[in-house]
Amino acid sequence: MAKIAFLGTGAMGSAMIRNYLKGGHKVTAYNRTIAKAKPLEDAGAKIAATPIEAVEGAEVVISCLTNDDASRGSWNGENGALKGNFKPGAYAIEASTASLEWIRELDGLARAKGMNFLDCPVAGRPDLANAGKLKVFAGGAKEDVDAMRPVLDAISAAVIHFGPVGSGITFKLIYNVMGALQVAATAEGLLACEAAGIDLRVAADAFSNGATGSPHVKLHSKNMAEGIIDDPIMFTGKNRIKDTSYGIEVINSFGAQSVLGRGTRQVWEQMVEQGMELRNDSELIDALRAAHKAG
């Protein structure tokens, strides 16, 4: 069993930590807002006041945070994990959906401190994280992925290895651009049906049971047609915009096209314009409806 330091006890991090504790691993957790980490004490986690404190003696350091800024500060800030006293040759695993640029920089910073590095962003909402059924998109040397397999298996239904460091986050960002596109297309399609006088519940059912019925379309068309809002919110409009922006950057960095990605980001930006970016992603339909009414 591994001695794990975990940075970030948000919806995803807390669920992953609980699964590590259930699996018999030792976890010390750090969160910027310490009060939000406290419930994990009852499950057996130690809570640290800083990332430096969290990584004391750690064999594996995993982070799951909002974005590049949050990750950069937690790894490399004043009390950042990289300044700590982890075990020599410890593994640094970045599970946040961050940019490829930052992942490459973090890989260099971690290696300079004698750590091994893997980028392991995850797919699946907090309900799948709670069930230990995430998908891990791994980037790194095969021997490092193999060495960390028991740690990655403890939170996931599948570990997919894409290639060297950076390839996990590259795939995850492309995957999330496609996901954001499907949710945006669902909102636009339903609003077009509404304009044509078609009942939204009938339309959602037909989209879900037709060739259009991907898991995203099935989930979000029902939520949008019936006004269902996740409680607690699982994924915000702001996160959709973050992932799409990092995704467009990564696609362009390889010289590939992101025409639909750019169009999709414009659709999601309507949530910011309507002051709804911290709302549930399925409420995109309400933001688009309001934007249309406002002309």
Ligand SMILES: NC(=O)c1ccc[n+]([C@@H]2O[C@H](COP(=O)([O-])OP(=O)(O)OC[C@H]3O[C@@H](n4cnc5c(N)ncnc54)[C@H](OP(=O)(O)O)[C@@H]3O)[C@@H](O)[C@H]2O)c1
């Ligand atoms: N939710 C999903 O469905 C899902 C699915 C797959 C992947 N992801 C990815 O997983 C990561 C975490 O998502 P989540 O849903 O767990 O988000 P969340 O519940 O909002 O948690 C965000 C975490 O980041 C921390 N944080 C935010 N800004 C920070 C800063 N400037 N400095 C230090 N810490 C900061 C928060 O600390 P505080 O508690 O102090 O705010 C919290 O620990 C994201 O990269 C997300 O894209 C999410």
